[in-house]
Amino acid sequence: xxxxxxxxxxxxxxxxxxxxxxxxxxxxxxxNPFAALIENPRIxxxxxxxxxxxxxxxxxxxxxxxKWFSGVIKGDWGPSLLYPGSSARxxxxxxxxxxxxxxxxxxxxxxxxxxxxxxxxxVKQYSVTDYVVTxxxxxxxxxxxxxxxxxxxxxxxVFLKRPSGAPLLPAGGIxxxxxxxAPFWTRFVDQLQYLVMPVLxxxxxxxxxxxxxxxxxxxxxxxxxxxxxxxxxxxxERLVINKHALRNALIPIVTLVALxxxxxxxxxxxxxxxxxxxxxxxxxxxxxxxxxxxxxxxxLMLTSVLVIVFNLIADIVYAWVDPRIKYS
Amino acid sequence: MDxxxxxxxVKNLRxxxxxxxxxxxxxxxxxxTIHRGEIVGxxxxxxxxxxxxxxxxxxxxxxxxxxxxxxxxxxxGENLLKKSEEEMRLIRGDKISMIFQEPMTSLNxxxxxxxxxxxxxxxxxxxxxxxxxxxxxxxxxxxxxPEPERRYRQYPHELSGGMRQRVMIAxxxxxxxxxxxxxxxxxxxxxxxQAQILDLMRGLQKKLGMAILIITxxxxxxxxxxxTIAIAYAGKIVENASAREIxxxxxxxxxxxxxxxxxxxxxxxxxxxxxxIEGMVPSPYHMPNGCRFNPRCPxxxxxxxxEEPELVELTPGHLVRCFHPIEP
Amino acid sequence: xAEQAVAAEKKKRSSDDYSYVGMVFHRLTRHxxxxxxxxxxxxxxxxxFVGPLVWRADPNEQIPGLEGMFNPPSQAHPLGTDDYGRxxxxxxxxxxxxxxxxxxxxxxxxxxxGAFIGLLAGYYGGWADNLLMRFTDAxxxxxxxxxxxALASVMGKGMWQIIMVIVVFGWMxxxxxxxxxALSLKEQEYVEAARAIGASANRIMWRHLxxxxxxxxxxxxxIGIGSSIIYxxxxxxxxxxxxxxxxxxxxxxxxxxxxIWNAPRLIVYPGLAIFITVLGFNFFGDGLRDAIDPKLKL
Numbered sequence: 001x002x003x004x005x006x007x008x009x010x011x012x013x014x015x016x017x018x019x020x021x022x023x024x025x026x027x028x029x030x031x032n033p034f035a036a037l038i039e040n041p042r043i044x045x046x047x048x049x050x051x052x053x054x055x056x057x058x059x060x061x062x063x064x065x066x067k068w069f070s071g072v073i074k075g076d077w078g079p080s081l082l083y084p085g086s087s088a089r090x091x092x093x094x095x096x097x098x099x100x101x102x103x104x105x106x107x108x109x110x111x112x113x114x115x116x117x118x119x120x121x122x123v124k125q126y127s128v129t130d131y132v133v134t135x136x137x138x139x140x141x142x143x144x145x146x147x148x149x150x151x152x153x154x155x156x157x158v159f160l161k162r163p164s165g166a167p168l169l170p171a172g173g174i175x176x177x178x179x180x181x182a183p184f185w186t187r188f189v190d191q192l193q194y195l196v197m198p199v200l201x202x203x204x205x206x207x208x209x210x211x212x213x214x215x216x217x218x219x220x221x222x223x224x225x226x227x228x229x230x231x232x233x234x235x236x237e238r239l240v241i242n243k244h245a246l247r248n249a250l251i252p253i254v255t256l257v258a259l260x261x262x263x264x265x266x267x268x269x270x271x272x273x274x275x276x277x278x279x280x281x282x283x284x285x286x287x288x289x290x291x292x293x294x295x296x297x298x299x300l301m302l303t304s305v306l307v308i309v310f311n312l313i314a315d316i317v318y319a320w321v322d323p324r325i326k327y328s
Numbered sequence: 329m330d331x332x333x334x335x336x337x338v339k340n341l342r343x344x345x346x347x348x349x350x351x352x353x354x355x356x357x358x359x360x361t362i363h364r365g366e367i368v369g370x371x372x373x374x375x376x377x378x379x380x381x382x383x384x385x386x387x388x389x390x391x392x393x394x395x396x397x398x399x400x401x402x403x404x405g406e407n408l409l410k411k412s413e414e415e416m417r418l419i420r421g422d423k424i425s426m427i428f429q430e431p432m433t434s435l436n437x438x439x440x441x442x443x444x445x446x447x448x449x450x451x452x453x454x455x456x457x458x459x460x461x462x463x464x465x466x467x468x469x470x471x472x473x474p475e476p477e478r479r480y481r482q483y484p485h486e487l488s489g490g491m492r493q494r495v496m497i498a499x500x501x502x503x504x505x506x507x508x509x510x511x512x513x514x515x516x517x518x519x520x521x522q523a524q525i526l527d528l529m530r531g532l533q534k535k536l537g538m539a540i541l542i543i544t545x546x547x548x549x550x551x552x553x554x555x556t557i558a559i560a561y562a563g564k565i566v567e568n569a570s571a572r573e574i575x576x577x578x579x580x581x582x583x584x585x586x587x588x589x590x591x592x593x594x595x596x597x598x599x600x601x602x603x604x605i606e607g608m609v610p611s612p613y614h615m616p617n618g619c620r621f622n623p624r625c626p627x628x629x630x631x632x633x634x635e636e637p638e639l640v641e642l643t644p645g646h647l648v649r650c651f652h653p654i655e656p
Numbered sequence: 657x658a659e660q661a662v663a664a665e666k667k668k669r670s671s672d673d674y675s676y677v678g679m680v681f682h683r684l685t686r687h688x689x690x691x692x693x694x695x696x697x698x699x700x701x702x703x704x705f706v707g708p709l710v711w712r713a714d715p716n717e718q719i720p721g722l723e724g725m726f727n728p729p730s731q732a733h734p735l736g737t738d739d740y741g742r743x744x745x746x747x748x749x750x751x752x753x754x755x756x757x758x759x760x761x762x763x764x765x766x767x768x769x770g771a772f773i774g775l776l777a778g779y780y781g782g783w784a785d786n787l788l789m790r791f792t793d794a795x796x797x798x799x800x801x802x803x804x805x806a807l808a809s810v811m812g813k814g815m816w817q818i819i820m821v822i823v824v825f826g827w828m829x830x831x832x833x834x835x836x837x838a839l840s841l842k843e844q845e846y847v848e849a850a851r852a853i854g855a856s857a858n859r860i861m862w863r864h865l866x867x868x869x870x871x872x873x874x875x876x877x878x879i880g881i882g883s884s885i886i887y888x889x890x891x892x893x894x895x896x897x898x899x900x901x902x903x904x905x906x907x908x909x910x911x912x913x914x915x916i917w918n919a920p921r922l923i924v925y926p927g928l929a930i931f932i933t934v935l936g937f938n939f940f941g942d943g944l945r946d947a948i949d950p951k952l953k954l
Contacts, residue, residue, distance in 0.1 A: 018794040026806050126392065134689065138942070142935035144886050146893050147927030150913060154920050225433040231388055232428075233421030233448040233499060237413075247438050266799045270890055274913065284802045285894065288809060300802055307797035323483040324437055348686055 008312050019304040020072070024065050027293045043084075051081070055293075072301070078294035082287055088295040091283065092302070096265065098174060099272070099279030103264040106199045110206040111257065117207075118214025119249075123241055125219060133211060140208025149201045149274040156197060170194050172276030198275045202268055213256060214249070221249040251322050258314035262306035332363040334402075335506060335539050336385065341399035343377070343384045346392065352612040354380040354394075356563035359639065362507065367533060367540045369550030369571070371586070372560035375609050378543045381560070382509045385541075386426055387416045404506075422452040425500035429512035431492035435484035441492075442468075442480030445499045452503045467498040472528060490521035494528065501532060508533075509541045514549060526553060547586055551575065559583045562610055562620040565639060569646040577656035579648040581625050619651070627652045680871075683947035690943020696936030700929070704752035713746035716901045726919045738922055739911060748925055751903035755930070758815060758888045758904070762822040763880035767873050769823065770830025775861045775869075777831070778838025789835065792828050800825045804887065808896035818897050822887050830876055837869045875945045882937035889930050905930050 055078070056064035071078060077088040121133040157171035170176070175191045182190070221227065222245050230244040231237075269281035276282075280299060287296035319325040343355040355377040362368050370378045383389050384396055387408060401408040403424070408416065420426075428434045436444060445467060446460040455463065461480070468476035471494040484492055493513060500508055510529065514522040530553055533540055542550050550557055551571065558568040559582065567580040578584045585605035607624035610616055618635055622628040631651055639649045684690050711734065718724065724741025727733055735744040777788040804821055811817040841847060842865065850860050885905075891897035892906030900907065908926040915922050 015790065015794050015797065018791065019798055022794070022798060022803075026803065026810060131688075138689070138935060138938050142882065142931060142938050144889055144927060144930050144934070146890060147909065147923070147930065150909070150916065150923050151927070154916055154923065158916060158920065225428055225430050226436040228388065229428065229434045229496070229499075230436065231420070232386060232426045234417050234419070234451050235421075235447070236417060244436055244439075248436070251438075262799075266802075269801050269805070270893070273894070281802075285805055288802065288806045289894075289896075296802075296806065300799065300806070303799045303802075304797050307799070311793070311797065322438065324485045348683075 005312075005316065008315065012308050012312060015308050016305055019308070020069065020301055021065070023297050023300045023304070024068060027297055051079075054078075068297070072298065077298045080287075080292055080295050082290050082292035082295060088292075088298050091287075091295050092280070092299060095278055095280045095283040098277060099266075099281065100264060102195060102198055102272075102277060102279060103202070103268065105195060106202040106206065107260070107264055109199065110203045110210055113203070114207045114210030115214050115253070118211040119218055119241070119246065121211065122215045122218035122222065122249075133215070137208040137211040137215075140205045141212070143205055143208075145201055145205055145268070146270045146274055148204060149197070149271055152197050152201055153274070169196055172274070174277055194275075198268075198271050198277060201275075202271055214253060217252050218245060218249040221245045224248070251318065254321055255314045255318045258310055258317050259307075261310050261313075262303055265306055266303040332366065334361055335364045335366070335404070336360070336362040336541075337400070337402040338381065338385065339400040339402070341381065341384055341401065342397040343380050343389055343394060344397050345394045350613045353563055353615065354612065355384060356615075358399075358560065358563060358565055360558055360565060360568075362539050362541055364506070365533075365537050365539055366556060367530075367542065367554045369547075369554035369557040370541060370543045370560060371545065371547055371550060371557060373545055373609050375612065376560040377563040378545075378560050379511050382426065382511050382541065382543055385507075385509065386420055386424060387411070387413075388420075388426075418452070421448050421500075421505075422503045423505055424507045424509065425503070425505040426509040426511060427493070427496045427500050427513045429515050431489045431496060431513075431516065434496055435492055437484055440481050440483055441487065441495045442482075445495065445502055448499050449502045463502065464498075467502050468495070470501075470532070471495070471498040473498070489517055490525060493517065493521075493525050497525075497528065497532070501536060501538070504536060505538055507539045507541065509543065511543045512545070513542075515544065515546070522549075529553070548590055559586065562612075562615065564620065564649065565647070566621065566649045567647065568639070573643075573646050577654075579642060579646065579653040579656070580621075580650050581627055581652075581654060582621050584654055585624075619649075680944075680947045684943055687943035687946055689939045690947070693936045693939025693941075693943060696932050697940060700752070700756075700933050700936060703929075704749055704756060708746070708749045711745055711749070713743040715742060715746035715750045715903055718742055726915070726922075729921075735925060736919075736921065738908070739915065739919075744908075744922065744925060747903040747908060748905075748929060751905045751908055751926065752929060752933075754815065754898060754902065754904040755885050755888055755906065756933070758819055758822070758898075759881040759885035759933075762819045762826060762884040762888075763877050765819070765823045766826035766880060766884075767830045767877045770827035770832075771834045771866065771869060771873055773827065774831040774834025774836075775838050775865055778835040779842055779857065779861050779865065781839075785835070788831070792831050795825070796828045798825075801890070804891055805894060805896055808891050813896060813899050815898060815902075818888055818891060821891070822884050826880065826884065826887075830873065830880075833872060833876060834869050837872065838865050841865050841868055871948045875941055875948060878937055878941035878944055882934040882941070885930060885934055885937075 052058060056067040059067065068078075075089075077092075080086045080088045080091045083091055117133055121130045124130050153171050156169040157167040160168040162168055170193055172194075174194050175187070179187055179190050222241075227240060227245055230240045235244065266280060266284075269285045271277075272279045272282035273285060280303070284296055284299040284303075286292070287299060338358060338360040341355050341358045341360075342353065345352040345354055354375075358377065358381055360368070360370065360381065370381065372378050380389065380394070385401055385403075385408065387396075389396060396409060399409070403419075408419070411419070435441065439447075442461070442464050445464040446457070449455060449460040449463050450457070453460075465476045465480060468479055473479050473491060473494050479487070479491075479495075484495070487495065496513070508529075513529075514525050517525060526549065529540060529542075540553075542554060544550060547557075554571050556568070557571050557574045558565050559574070559580065560566070561582050567574065567578065567583045569579075574583060575587065578587055582605070589604050605624055606626075610620060610623065616623050617633060619625070619628070619632045619637055622632040625632065629652065635651075637649050637651050639647050641647050642653060713733075719727075719737060719741035721741070724737060725739055727737040727741075729736045733743050733745065735748065738744055738747065773788055773792070777785040777792075804825060807821045807824065808818065811821060838861075842860075847860060847864050850864055855863075888897055888904065889906030889909070892904050893909050895907075895910055898904040898907045905926040909923065912923040912926075
């Protein structure tokens with residue numbers, strides 16, 4: 001077990017290197033990343049010169065890569081160009097909790113809804129329930145989230161109004177300005193209203209795919225011979241499903257759950273943009289489009305590294321829940 | 329021999345499958361009698377309905393697509409087809425047990441073999457965990473598994489195919505059933521292992537006294553074990569007699585063909601091809617008119633193509649479904 | 657004599673093929689969702705390709721002045737006009753063509769590239785497999801969307817650039833799929849036989865392995881078209897995709913968020929079209945998979 005983990009951790013190093021090179025390479029393709037800054041009259045020419053030197057844009061690309069690479073290793077992620085005065089690390093530290101809150105709630109909610117539905121749908125395969133669930137899963141999976149977000153906004157913020165004339169739900173943001181110092185419950189209720197739409201929009205599509213995964217995993221299991229064996233020895237149907245089948249059907253799901261955790265950190269770029277949520281997703285997009293390369297590169301790299309780490313965690317969890325897997 | 333108490337009496341059983349492509353009459357008017365403590369062989373090609381008969385007795389026909397249309401299965405004087413699902417569940421694994429073809433897949437991969445056997449025990453007997461555990465170890469010992477204490481904690485994938493089938497037998501016999509159904513239980517095993525398992529079953533039958541229904545496509549498997557042999561073809565019994573009679577003087581042309589296709593080392597000359605029954609098993613969607621065997625039968629006449637023969641007792645205890653039985 | 661036998665064998669083979677295709681088709685026609693998907697796709701195709709023949713309007717012609725903008729549906733403009741005073745129905749036709757074209761070309765290319773890499777890795781095994789699969793893993797671990805945006809912003813904003821961007825991040829799952837199939841196929845007798853008579857690696861890969869992965873690849877391409885359309889729409893929605901005056905369903909939504917108050921219908925049409933098309937591909941792909949092999953995991 002220990003050897004296996006050590007070997008896998010060592011195996012991650014080249015992966016992370018590739019990811020860093022790819023992240024770096026993409027931004028190196030930009031002919032002049034400082035063009036946007038030059039157009040900004042508030043930034044002094046000398047400052048830009050300093051940045052170019054600091055980022056090594058006066059050096060050949062491989063030297064520039066090593067400069068950036070050693071900086072990242074040492075924890076110096078460079079200044080944010082988007083938010084002058086902040087370091088890339090500060091900017092990311094501000095966005096991270098916001099994203100984790102939205103995505104974390106969405107993630108748990110989706111699983112809580114989707115897994116039981118997927119199980120029922122599989123157990124009652126070909127029933128009306130199964131058809132309805134299948135159609136809704138596909139609706140969720142085929143829905144362009146940005147469009148669904150806009151439609152929800154139209155419904156809850158434009159058409160549906162409170163008696164006071166205010167929109168039923170706030171169209172964007174994460175809290176009402178001015179309530180920062182309000183009592184806990186006031187803030188709680190306030191922020192909850194901001195969460196409803198983004199969480200619903202994201203959950204609709206992920207409930208769809210989780211339901212499909214759970215259903216197909218369960219269908220795969222219920223036709224196995226050992227399920228027939230369980231029935232043949234007189235196990236009550238409830239236990240056949242909840243013990244014998246579910247324990248097996250959850251094995252691939254647990255892996256998928258572990259693989260999805262990095263997504264919580266990476267955020268959902270478009271939904272965050274539409275609902276004006278200052279999280280990781282919208283930060284990375286903004287950093288990319290506004291030439292804040294230090295932030296964009298580090299943001300990308302962080303999420304990629306998390307994916308790699310959780311790949312390993314998924315494998316370990318897999319071996320833990322499935323007695324057939326040996327660490328070898 | 330027929331003055332023994334009748335344990336199971338299957339009368340005119342019809343089990344159909346409703347598939348997308350049409351109705352499959354897998355079992356279509358099948359009769360079968362098993363006496364207390366008797367070993368009965370049910371033999372036929374794949375698709376003749378022998379496994380479906382076994383699953384019908386267990387009431388484990390997957391519905392949809394399968395359904396028991398009509399008939400009676402009298403067990404201990406009561407019709408199993410009239411029992412509620414819960415009553416049936418209490419019989420399964422207790423009074424009637426079943427072992428299956430694939431020892432590789434018939435055990436649940438995520439539970440230890442010990443847990444799977446003791447589950448069967450606690451389901452049907454009022455015992456505490458320690459008692460069930462003790463009984464499980466006894467059963468493992470009984471079926472000839474060395475080091476039962478250690479095997480108890482092992483997972484199915486850690487055992488060989490033959491060992492797994494022994495575990496299945498231990499599980500099936502843990503509640504002292506009156507009837508053990510063995511559905512091709514040795515087919516997937518190596519020939520030497522196959523012989524060992526058959527020996528084990530015969531030994532256990534002598535010791536515990538249950539009746540065994542052996543379902544196989546291989547006449548040789550039941551040759552030495554079964555007292556009575558029933559030959560099934562296209563969902564019906566075509567011949568039913570003592571094993572001696574079947575081998576000595578088969579009366580149905582199909583039985584005769586089956587016997588001819590068993591290689592006999594002593595008699596065979598090298599260049600002579602092994603006689604096989606001409607033609608193919610009829611498509612379940614298009615059963616021939618008249619006798620179902622007529623398209624493949626060398627003795628078929630107009631009558632055979634027009635009318636379906638009844639199962640008649642030609643000599644005491646020897647039932648044949650044929651207009652032109654072979655003279656002994 | 658021998659030739660006759662070969663010819664007979666060939667004939668048999670082709671009738672077998674027919675029965676396989678026929679069986680898949682038969683199952684497909686009985687798959688309710690697949691048929692629903694097919695109907696949706698046919699309607700969309702008719703809309704996009706036949707529509708412009710019926711409703712002849714220039715998608716790029718702007719009605720100048722304020723009175724041309726945001727017109728509600730009328731005789732002259734069945735779906736009204738947009739923020740530049742352009743006919744929305746005409747833009748829906750031509751935008752749909754672009755979206756479908758991008759979806760189709762990028763899904764097919766991604767599948768072919770993935771199949772190629774998967775075949776190489778699966779057939780050669782060893783270090784080649786290791787290298788290619790490490791690379792695939794690395795590509796899979798990079799969050800797709802931010803990189804799509806990054807690449808799109810770097811590569812420029814033409815249609816072919818968008819296709820390339822989608823392909824670059826779309827081939828990995830096919831590579832894994834094909835590698836798995838190739839690994840099991842190459843152990844089969846007929847491949848060993850081909851190797852024994854001295855068939856070249858190239859020949860074995862493309863003549864023996866590739867055709868056996870086709871059924872699976874068709875399913876994955878079908879579903880891939882749907883997700884490529886969503887990718888295109890998302891990129892264009894953020895302004896990095898197809899650029900005006902060329903229309904795509906995605907870029908018709910680009911400024912839509914601003915119209916949510918005064919012309920919400922401009923949001924409804926293109927999104928609905930994307931939704932129905934993607935749903936159609938997903939339904940159809942699912943049915944196709946069930947028809948080919950219900951046990952298939954994709």
